[in-house]
Amino acid sequence: xxxxxxxxxxxxxxxxxxxxxxxxxxxxxxxxxxxxxxxxxxxxxxxxxxxxxxxxxxxxxxxxxxxxxxxxxxxxxxxxxxxxxxxxxxxxxxxxxxxxxxxxxxxxxxxxxxxxxxxxxxxxxxxxxxxxxxxxxxxxxxxxxxxxxxxxxxxxxxxxxxxxxxxxxxxxxxxxxxxxxxxxxxxxxxxxxxxxxxxxxxxxxxxxxxxxxxxxxxxxxxxxxxxxxxxxxxxxxxxxxxxxxxxxxxxxxxxxxxxxxxxxxxxxxxxxxxxxxxxxxxx
Amino acid sequence: xxxxxxxxxxxxxxxxxxxxxxxxxxxxxxxxxxxxxxxxxxxxxxxxxxxxxxxxxxxxxxxxxxxxxxxxxxxxxxxxxxxxxxxxxxxxxxxxxxxxxxxxxxxxxxxxxxxxxxxxxxxxxxxxxxxxxxxxxxxxxxxxxxxxxxxxxxxxxxxxxxxxxxxxxxxxxxxxxxxxxxxxxxxxxxxxxxxxxxxxxxxxxxxxxxxxxxxxxxxxxxxxxxxxxxxxxxxxxxxxxxxxxxxxxxxxxxxxxxxxxxxxxxxxxxxxxxxxxxxxxxxxxx
Numbered sequence: 001x002x003x004x005x006x007x008x009x010x011x012x013x014x015x016x017x018x019x020x021x022x023x024x025x026x027x028x029x030x031x032x033x034x035x036x037x038x039x040x041x042x043x044x045x046x047x048x049x050x051x052x053x054x055x056x057x058x059x060x061x062x063x064x065x066x067x068x069x070x071x072x073x074x075x076x077x078x079x080x081x082x083x084x085x086x087x088x089x090x091x092x093x094x095x096x097x098x099x100x101x102x103x104x105x106x107x108x109x110x111x112x113x114x115x116x117x118x119x120x121x122x123x124x125x126x127x128x129x130x131x132x133x134x135x136x137x138x139x140x141x142x143x144x145x146x147x148x149x150x151x152x153x154x155x156x157x158x159x160x161x162x163x164x165x166x167x168x169x170x171x172x173x174x175x176x177x178x179x180x181x182x183x184x185x186x187x188x189x190x191x192x193x194x195x196x197x198x199x200x201x202x203x204x205x206x207x208x209x210x211x212x213x214x215x216x217x218x219x220x221x222x223x224x225x226x227x228x229x230x231x232x233x234x235x236x237x238x239x240x241x242x243x244x245x246x247x248x249x250x251x252x253x254x255x256x257x258x259x260x261x262x263x264x265x266x267x268x269x270x271x272x273x274x275x276x277x278x279x280x281x282x283x
Numbered sequence: 284x285x286x287x288x289x290x291x292x293x294x295x296x297x298x299x300x301x302x303x304x305x306x307x308x309x310x311x312x313x314x315x316x317x318x319x320x321x322x323x324x325x326x327x328x329x330x331x332x333x334x335x336x337x338x339x340x341x342x343x344x345x346x347x348x349x350x351x352x353x354x355x356x357x358x359x360x361x362x363x364x365x366x367x368x369x370x371x372x373x374x375x376x377x378x379x380x381x382x383x384x385x386x387x388x389x390x391x392x393x394x395x396x397x398x399x400x401x402x403x404x405x406x407x408x409x410x411x412x413x414x415x416x417x418x419x420x421x422x423x424x425x426x427x428x429x430x431x432x433x434x435x436x437x438x439x440x441x442x443x444x445x446x447x448x449x450x451x452x453x454x455x456x457x458x459x460x461x462x463x464x465x466x467x468x469x470x471x472x473x474x475x476x477x478x479x480x481x482x483x484x485x486x487x488x489x490x491x492x493x494x495x496x497x498x499x500x501x502x503x504x505x506x507x508x509x510x511x512x513x514x515x516x517x518x519x520x521x522x523x524x525x526x527x528x529x530x531x532x533x534x535x536x537x538x539x540x541x542x543x544x545x546x547x548x549x550x551x552x553x554x555x556x557x558x559x560x561x562x563x564x565x566x567x568x569x
Binding site for chain 1: 412557
């Protein structure tokens, strides 16, 4: 009797497994479809994109499309700006964010509750509220429009990253740091040479998420660096969308150049990615 | 723990400096700007100038209506889908888990401009792949961008595609933190999988679902890039104009900073209301 019930249970399991895959496979294909089409479009000549036939397989026009894009806007130059800005931003932001997280996790100080409340409060505050004065300040008062500083510095404040680093540092055993203190090691050395190396996986997760946020950032760079030659890659690409007489194969090649490197990073470092997002490292 | 004010603030200083200059002051400043007439030089204090205009402006109510409509439909659909994705990805019966995870999580790394361009092309009237596929199964093609309802649908589909996996990642982490023995006990008591989902999974996941919903609402409330690029500046005829787009037009096209600040603070008011609902939903039951 027990063998019969167990075989019934295993056939029920089999049925559930099949149903699961029958449902999930089409959904996954639908989800991959826009990315697949992005790649296909980027390899097609414009007359192929705007033709009545259904094309679902790659052609060989990617490099021509890159040339078309470069003719429409200096995309390679814009990529250079985006990479430099994202690298600098990531380094500075990881440093600032982990320093603040360290202070909140490891010291008792006057005003701590207020600082934590402010950070929590800004999570649900729409960015729109700071956008206009930020723009007036950076563009008119500091006269920094169309510079790298304008792209890098204002976005350095982030709230979820600090909470993530605070969490990471507060889970570390305190004895370790106390032992260093007994030896007379200064606090900033403890932070740099004991705490940061221990937090390496969390720092990797944070860095990936921050890099991605900077790489894809659109609204702020659109407003502050609108001069051709100072635009980031997404902004440069965005200026072409909606224009007539522009190569859509080129636009798609640009979209692929923006997206595929990030997909590769995602596949290689999926664990860190998922950890960073799951901890709510950044919206 | 003893107080270490000097050390702590030395570590916090750069972060707090950036916060004060680029967040704290702007938060105060945009509040003040919303009470000024900003298209005269110099700006002058005029408390009802922008707010008075706001409550009588059909463009504002159109944008508010569109934003709320997207919120009310898109967020519940996306969160439901994200829960389904997370639960199914977490199933021990799933094969090729890595492939499925890639399919659902990949949109998380795709930038707004890149995916807006793709969706615009996919939903093109004459040559878009969606209309070609509709035609090939005998359905009539749809003029997606000339009518308000299908244009709205494209925006909602695009946003859902981009963010469902993001929410699924957060929900999946939540699911994995539920202890397995709860389910084992339920299975021994012959509780069906469906009942386990409704009576164990959902209640334990509730705080995370609420967190996802609040972040999604606040994100969708500020929707800008999709109506800006996919439906061409909120077209057709303002039919997909959102509060974010109206703020952009008023603030950065018409350079009317005062009115744009009033719009921004309206969004902040909505966000605060939503946060209060979140606190109420996740309060400790007495």
